[in-house]
Amino acid sequence: MYLEVLMMFLAAGLIAAAALVVGGLLGPKKPGEVKLSAYESGVPAVGSARERFPVHFYLVAMVFIIFDLETAFFYPLAVKFQAAPQFLFANAVIFVAILAVGYVYLLRKGVLNWK
Amino acid sequence: MVAFVILAALMVAGGVGVVTLRQPVHAALALVGTLLALAVTYVTLQAHFLAAIQVIVYAGAIMVLFLFVIMLLNVSGERTGDRLKWLKPAAWAAAGVTVAGLAVVYFLQRQPLPGAAVVDGALGGGGAERIGEVLFTDYLLAFQLVGVLLLTGVIAAVSLVQRAAPETRPQRGGAARSAPHEPGAASGAGVMRDDELVHGGH
Amino acid sequence: MSFPGVLDIDWNVMAPAVSLLITAIVALVFGLSARDSRGPAAVALIGVLTAGIFAVAHLFSGNESAASFGLRYLGDVPATALTLVILLGTAMAILVSWDQLERGGMGQPEYYPLMLLSALGAVVMASAGDLITLILGLEIMSLPAYALSAWRTRDRQSEEAGMKYFLLGAFGSAMLIYGTALLYGASGSFVYGAVAAALQGGNLTLLATAGGALVLAGLGFKAALAPFHQWAPDVYTGAPTVVVTFMSVVIKVGAFAALLRIAATVFPALQPWLLTALAVIVALTLVVGNFTALMQRGLKRMLAYSSVAHAGYLGLALLAANHGGVAAAAFYLSVYALMNAGAFAVLTLVTDASDHGDDLERFAGLGRTRPGLAAAMAVFMLSLGGIPLLGGFTGKVLVFQATIDAGHVWLAVLGIATSVVALFYYFRVIAYMYFRESSHAPHTFRSTPARVAIAVALVGTVLLGILPGWWHTLLSVGPRFLAGY
Numbered sequence: 001m002y003l004e005v006l007m008m009f010l011a012a013g014l015i016a017a018a019a020l021v022v023g024g025l026l027g028p029k030k031p032g033e034v035k036l037s038a039y040e041s042g043v044p045a046v047g048s049a050r051e052r053f054p055v056h057f058y059l060v061a062m063v064f065i066i067f068d069l070e071t072a073f074f075y076p077l078a079v080k081f082q083a084a085p086q087f088l089f090a091n092a093v094i095f096v097a098i099l100a101v102g103y104v105y106l107l108r109k110g111v112l113n114w115k
Numbered sequence: 116m117v118a119f120v121i122l123a124a125l126m127v128a129g130g131v132g133v134v135t136l137r138q139p140v141h142a143a144l145a146l147v148g149t150l151l152a153l154a155v156t157y158v159t160l161q162a163h164f165l166a167a168i169q170v171i172v173y174a175g176a177i178m179v180l181f182l183f184v185i186m187l188l189n190v191s192g193e194r195t196g197d198r199l200k201w202l203k204p205a206a207w208a209a210a211g212v213t214v215a216g217l218a219v220v221y222f223l224q225r226q227p228l229p230g231a232a233v234v235d236g237a238l239g240g241g242g243a244e245r246i247g248e249v250l251f252t253d254y255l256l257a258f259q260l261v262g263v264l265l266l267t268g269v270i271a272a273v274s275l276v277q278r279a280a281p282e283t284r285p286q287r288g289g290a291a292r293s294a295p296h297e298p299g300a301a302s303g304a305g306v307m308r309d310d311e312l313v314h315g316g317h
Numbered sequence: 318m319s320f321p322g323v324l325d326i327d328w329n330v331m332a333p334a335v336s337l338l339i340t341a342i343v344a345l346v347f348g349l350s351a352r353d354s355r356g357p358a359a360v361a362l363i364g365v366l367t368a369g370i371f372a373v374a375h376l377f378s379g380n381e382s383a384a385s386f387g388l389r390y391l392g393d394v395p396a397t398a399l400t401l402v403i404l405l406g407t408a409m410a411i412l413v414s415w416d417q418l419e420r421g422g423m424g425q426p427e428y429y430p431l432m433l434l435s436a437l438g439a440v441v442m443a444s445a446g447d448l449i450t451l452i453l454g455l456e457i458m459s460l461p462a463y464a465l466s467a468w469r470t471r472d473r474q475s476e477e478a479g480m481k482y483f484l485l486g487a488f489g490s491a492m493l494i495y496g497t498a499l500l501y502g503a504s505g506s507f508v509y510g511a512v513a514a515a516l517q518g519g520n521l522t523l524l525a526t527a528g529g530a531l532v533l534a535g536l537g538f539k540a541a542l543a544p545f546h547q548w549a550p551d552v553y554t555g556a557p558t559v560v561v562t563f564m565s566v567v568i569k570v571g572a573f574a575a576l577l578r579i580a581a582t583v584f585p586a587l588q589p590w591l592l593t594a595l596a597v598i599v600a601l602t603l604v605v606g607n608f609t610a611l612m613q614r615g616l617k618r619m620l621a622y623s624s625v626a627h628a629g630y631l632g633l634a635l636l637a638a639n640h641g642g643v644a645a646a647a648f649y650l651s652v653y654a655l656m657n658a659g660a661f662a663v664l665t666l667v668t669d670a671s672d673h674g675d676d677l678e679r680f681a682g683l684g685r686t687r688p689g690l691a692a693a694m695a696v697f698m699l700s701l702g703g704i705p706l707l708g709g710f711t712g713k714v715l716v717f718q719a720t721i722d723a724g725h726v727w728l729a730v731l732g733i734a735t736s737v738v739a740l741f742y743y744f745r746v747i748a749y750m751y752f753r754e755s756s757h758a759p760h761t762f763r764s765t766p767a768r769v770a771i772a773v774a775l776v777g778t779v780l781l782g783i784l785p786g787w788w789h790t791l792l793s794v795g796p797r798f799l800a801g802y
Binding site for chain 1: 320321324338342345346349
Binding site: 002053055056057058059061062063064065066068069070072073075076077079080083084087088091094095098099101102105106109110111 | 164171179180183250269
C-alpha cells in the first residue's frame with residue numbers, strides 16, 4: 001500500500017547519493033586552510049562548538065514539551081467534540097485549569113523571562 | 116510482515132546503538148532512528164494519529180530535550196571509570212538474561228497474531244476519533260491524571276533548577292522579588308561548578 | 318453507542334485525592350507569595366486533615382464496593398485504609414518539616430506542594446483498579462520524591478541522592494511499563510480483575526507471567542525489595558531527614574498498596590513460579606536488610622536497611638495476599654508508618670541543621686540530656702524490633718500468621734529468625750542512649766510541631782500494640798479486594 005512512498009524515498013536517496021558521487025568524482029579538489037575551516041556565516045569560528053548550555057534552555061524546552069503534550073491530547077478531543085460538546089468541554093477546562101496552575105507558577109518563577 | 120521485520124530490525128539496531136555508541140549525540144540519533152521506525156510501524160498498523168504524535172512528541176520534542184541535556188552536561192564521549200569495572204559485564208549479562216527470557220517466552224508460547232480485521236476493529240481505522248472515544252470514556256481518569264503528572268513534572272523540575280531563595284541570592288539593584296532568575300550567573304551555577312570535577316581528567 | 322455513556326464517579330471515593338490536589342495548588346500559589354514556609358505548611362496540614370476526614374467518613378460509611386470510573390479507581394476498605402495511612406504519614410512529615418525547613422535553609426515554596434502531590438500519587442496507587450492508573454499514580458508519587466531528595470541546596474550528598482533515586486526509579490518505572498505492556502498483550506485489558514479473568518484458562522499465561530515478573534520488579538524498586546533495594550541506603554543518607562520521614566512511609570505504603578492488590582488479583586492467575594520467585598526475593602530481602610543493618614554506624618543508614626527488612630516482612634504478606642495477608646499488611650503498614658516516621662522525627666531533632674551527625678555516638682547520653690526524646694526513640698526502636706505490647710509486634714504476628722496460613726512455614730521461620738537479629742541493631746540505639754556517656758554538647762533544637770508528631774506516633778504505636786483488635790477488624794472487612802470479579 002505504501003509502495004509509492006517507499007519508491008519516493010528510494011528515488012530521493014538515489015538522487016542524493018548520485019549527487020554526492022558525481023560531485024566527488026568530477027569536482028576539482030584544491031583544499032586549503034581557509035576552505036577546510038568550519039563555515040560559520042562567513043565569520044571565523046571562535047572556540048569550540050561544545051560549550052555548556054545554561055540550564056535555562058532545558059527548562060524552556062521542557063515547558064515546550066509539556067504544552068506540546070497538552071495539544072496532542074486536545075487533537076482527539078477536538079475530533080470527537082461534536083459527540084458530547086458539554087462533557088468534553090468540561091473535561092478540557094479541568095485539564096487546562098490544572099496545567100494553567102503550572103503556567104502561573106512558571107510566570108511567577110520567572111522561567112519565561114529571558115535575561 | 117516483511118515491512119515489520121525490516122522495521123523491527125531497524126528498531127533493535129537503533130536500540131543497540133543507543134547503548135553501545137560512545138558519543139552521547141550519536142546515541143541520541145540512534146534513538147531517533149528507533150522512534151521513527153516505531154512511528155512507521157504505527158503507520159503500517161493504520162494507526163496514523165499515533166504515528167503523527169510519535170513523530171511530533173517523541174522524535175521531535177523529547178529528542179530536543181535529550182539533546183539539550185547532552186549539551187547542558189557537555190559530555191564528550193565515554194569516560195571509562197576505574198571504579199565499578201564489574202558493572203559493564205554485569206549489565207550485559209542482565210540484559211542478555213532478560214532478552215533470552217523473553218525469547219524463551221516467545222518461542223514457548225507462539226500465538227497466532229490477531230488478524231488485520233481484529234486490529235482494525237480495535238483501532239477503528241487508527242484515527243484520532245477512535246482514540247478520543249476511548250480516551251474520554253475508559254481512560255478519562257488517566258487523561259486527567261496526566262494533567263496532574265505534567266503539573267508535577269513542571270514544579271519538580273523548576274523547583275530544582277530555580278532555587279530562588281531570596282536571602283542566599285545575590286541582590287541586584289533591589290530587584291530581588293521581580294527578577295528571581297539570572298540564567299548564567301545563578302541557576303547555571305549549580306551545573307557549572309561541577310565543570311572542573313567532571314572534566315578533571317581531560 | 319452513545320458517547321460518552323454513563324459516567325460513574327463516586328465523589329466520596331474521589332474526595333481525598335481531589336482535596337489533596339486542590340490543597341497542593343493552593344499551597345503552591347500561596348507559597349509563592351508567603352514570607353516563610355510555615356504558612357504553606359499550615360495550608361498543607363489543613364488539606365491533609367480534610368482529605369483524612371473524607372477518607373474516614375468513607376471508611377465508616379460501610380460502602381465497601383464503592384468505585385469510580387468503572388473499577389479503575391476503587392474505594393474498598395484496603396484502599397481507603399491505606400489512603401488514611403498515607404495521609405497520616407504526610408501529616409507527620411509536615412509537622413516534622415515545620416521548623417526544620419527554616420532551620421536547614423530549605424524553605425523553597427515548592428516543598429509542601431510537591432509533598433502533597435507525591436502523597437496524591439500514593440493515594441492514587443492505593444486506589445488504582447487498573448494498571449494505567451497505577452503507572453500514573455506511581456509517576457505522580459515518584460517525581461516529587463526525586464526532587465525532594467535533592468532538596469538541600471549545594472549539598473553534593475543530597476544531589477547525589479536525588480540523581481541516584483531518579484535514575485534507578487526511572488529504571489523501575491520502565492520495567493513496570495514493560496510488564497504492563499506484556500500483561501495487556503496477554504489479556505487485552507488493564508483492569509486487574511479483567512486481566513485475571515482473561516487469563517483463566519487462556520493459553521498466554523507464560524507471556525502474562527513474564528509481564529507479572531516485570532511488574533513485580535518495577536514495584537519492587539519502589540518498595541525496596543532485595544535485589545532492587547540498592548538505592549535505599551544512599552538516598553536515605555543523602556536526602557534531608559525530613560524528606561526521608563515522608564518517603565520512608567508514603568512511598569513504601571504506595572508501593573505495597575499496589576503490590577498487594579496485584580498479588581491478590583493478578584498473580585493467582587499467573588504461573589506459580591512467579592510466587593516462588595517472589596518467595597526468594599522476600600527471603601533475600603529479610604536476610605540482606607537485617608544483616609546489613611547490623612553493620613551500620615550511621616542511624617539513617619541503619620534505618621534505611623531496617624526499612625528494607627520491613628519490606629521483607631511486608632513481602633511475606635504479599636505471598637499470603639488471599640489468606641488474610643491484605644489485612645495483615647495494611648495493619649503492618651499502619652504501625653510502620655507511625656513508628657518509622659516517629660523514629661525519623663526524633664532523628665531530625667538530634668542531628669545538625671545540615672542533617673550531619675547521625676552517627677550512633679550522637680545518641681550517647683540522650684537518655685539524660687533529653688529524657689522524653691530518648692524514651693520516645695526507645696519505644697519506636699522496640700516497636701520496630703517487634704517487642705510485645707507494641708504495634709510492631711502485633712503487625713509481625715499478623716503477618717507471620719498469614720504466611721503460615723498460606724503454607725509458607727519456612728518463610729515465617731526465617732522471618733522470626735531475622736526478627737531476632739533485628740533486635741540487636743535496634744537495642745544498640747537504646748544502649749547508646751542510656752548506657753553511654755555523651756561526648757557532645759547537649760542537643761538543643763526543639764520544635765513543638767515535631768513534638769506533636771512524635772507524640773502522635775507514640776500514642777499510635779502503643780495503642781495498636783495493646784488494642785489492635787478494632788483496627789484489624791475494620792481492615793478485615795471484605796477480605797477480598799474489589800477488583801471487578
